[in-house]
Amino acid sequence: MRALALDLANTLRRGTGGTERDGLVTPADLERWLREHEADLGPTDPNVALRLPEFRELRGRVLELLAAVAEGRRLPPAAVEAVNAAAAAAPSVLRLEVDGRVVDQAAAGSPTARILGEVARSAIRLVGEGVRLGRCARCGRLFPAGRAGRRWCSPACGNRERVARHRARQRASRSVG
Numbered sequence: 001m002r003a004l005a006l007d008l009a010n011t012l013r014r015g016t017g018g019t020e021r022d023g024l025v026t027p028a029d030l031e032r033w034l035r036e037h038e039a040d041l042g043p044t045d046p047n048v049a050l051r052l053p054e055f056r057e058l059r060g061r062v063l064e065l066l067a068a069v070a071e072g073r074r075l076p077p078a079a080v081e082a083v084n085a086a087a088a089a090a091p092s093v094l095r096l097e098v099d100g101r102v103v104d105q106a107a108a109g110s111p112t113a114r115i116l117g118e119v120a121r122s123a124i125r126l127v128g129e130g131v132r133l134g135r136c137a138r139c140g141r142l143f144p145a146g147r148a149g150r151r152w153c154s155p156a157c158g159n160r161e162r163v164a165r166h167r168a169r170q171r172a173s174r175s176v177g
């Protein structure tokens with residue numbers, strides 16, 4: 001479930017040059033996001049997508065939290081409180097299946113509260129596990145940085161950054177010459 005909080009946070013990102021991309025503007029955006037995460041969340045009640053403001057609110061809090069981790073700052077107390085509140089609004093129970101699987105299942109809360117609770121728990125686990133996060137120098141996406149301290153979220157972003165720098169150098173040498 002590590003990806004859930006990161007994926008929600010990454011629907012809003014600021015890339016090189018300050019361009020901001022928000023992938024969660026309309027209920028249709030949220031509906032698509034929920035469908036993409038059906039493996040983690042299960043099929044979603046169609047009304048959940050109408051609760052977009054609550055998702056945007058929690059996203060802002062999760063972003064504050066994960067950005068603080070990525071930048072090595074102290075956790076912002078208001079964001080910690082908001083994430084804890086979202087987790088508490090839909091508490092979950094661990095259940096053992098007869099086939100030995102462990103299921104972490106929401107035990108209470110509306111369909112919206114359950115999903116927000118899952119996202120919040122994902123953020124709590126991510127921060128609690130002490131995962132090192134990086135922010136992609138190209139697209140602004142937060143990603144698990146690993147020990148090597150990578151600067152890009154993907155090889156594609158690394159390539160785009162190198163191409164952009166190469167072009168910038170060419171422009172600079174042309175304008176000088």
Ligand SMILES: [Zn+2]
Binds near residue numbers: 154
């Ligand atoms: Zn990237």
